[in-house]
Amino acid sequence: MGNQVLLEVQGLTKTFGSRVAVDRLNIRIAEGDIYGFLGTNGSGKTTTIRMITGLIHPDAGEVRIGGFHLKSQFKSAISLVGAIVENPAFYGYLSAYDNLKLMANLYPSVTRKRVDEVLEIAGLSERAKDKVASFSLGMKQRLGIAGALLNQPKLIILDEPTNGLDPQGMKEIKELIVQLAAEQGISFLISSHLLHDVEQICNKAAVIRKGKLIAEGEVKQLLASGKETRTLEQFFFDITEGDGRL
Known part of the structure; x- marks a missing residue:
């Protein structure tokens, strides 16, 4: 995997009225990473993606893509994204x-x-x-x-890429993502509720709950961080303390 940071999100915050949708979020994605972005419905995943792609503006924090500030160097930053x-x-x-x-x-x-x-x-x-x-x-x-x-693009953002697909369709999409990361060095940010899929293809993952980052790291390390090796689904349920299954 490449070591150069491609996407850096620092202190990203968004409120809607009195509700804090995303709360001082920090994530980093390096070149060639396949990065799973996990959380229950309403956890802030889609709001985060909309801020990273410039569809909505954050109340605080910043997004850098390929070293370019999304706010002040929008064209240069967004040109690296699909x-x-x-x-x-x-x-x-x-x-x-x-x-x-x-x-x-x-x-x-x-x-x-x-x-x-x-x-x-x-x-x-x-x-x-x-x-x-x-x-x-x-x-x-x-x-x-x-x-x-x-x-x-250097970074492709996918929101639920295998949602609703049959097993063959899922297999083809996952193979395509892995191929693009390996052969072209493209990084992926994948928002998904299908934890088994994420476990199969992602090398890193983050979990957010109520807009806050509660876990991030190499998938293998996250799964080995408890007393025994867990599946990603078990890990997710453990750290969200039963806050609604995906």
Whole structure:
């Protein structure tokens, strides 16, 4: 794994009225990390992701991506990021290729060749001309990752990437994530409630509860930190003290 810090979140805080959604959160992701971001519903995961991607502004704290301050150097910082927040949205009546071509218009430097490249990476070259309406949920998710790859990001943020997929779709998405991290050095921040998936592919993980970071580290070390080696699900339940299963 690369040692250079790619994403650094310091003191990130967001309140909605009297409710503190994210409370002085600190996380660091290095190049090539596959980083699981865990918490029960309402723990602050999605709010954090929205702040990291610039969709909402924090009340306090800062986000640096590749050394660039998100607030004062937004274009430079966000150019290093590809993201799928919630389900990827596509035009069903258009082909996979045409959907990506529309997305590519957002990035002046992205060429037609790059559209072909990301379809190949996602294993969709043979279905490039097919309408997205005919795609399975797993194929749509892979197309979403292809779209996130268009601008050659250093960090890809995925919100529940295997949610609703059948076992084969889950397997394909997990294999694609591991391949991209290993072969292209892309870092991933993966928000998920499927702890078994996170345990299989993530080298690091963080757990937040009520907006606060309560555990972070190498997955293997976290699971070995108790009296006996646990699964990630057991570890999560232990440290959240029964605060609602995922």
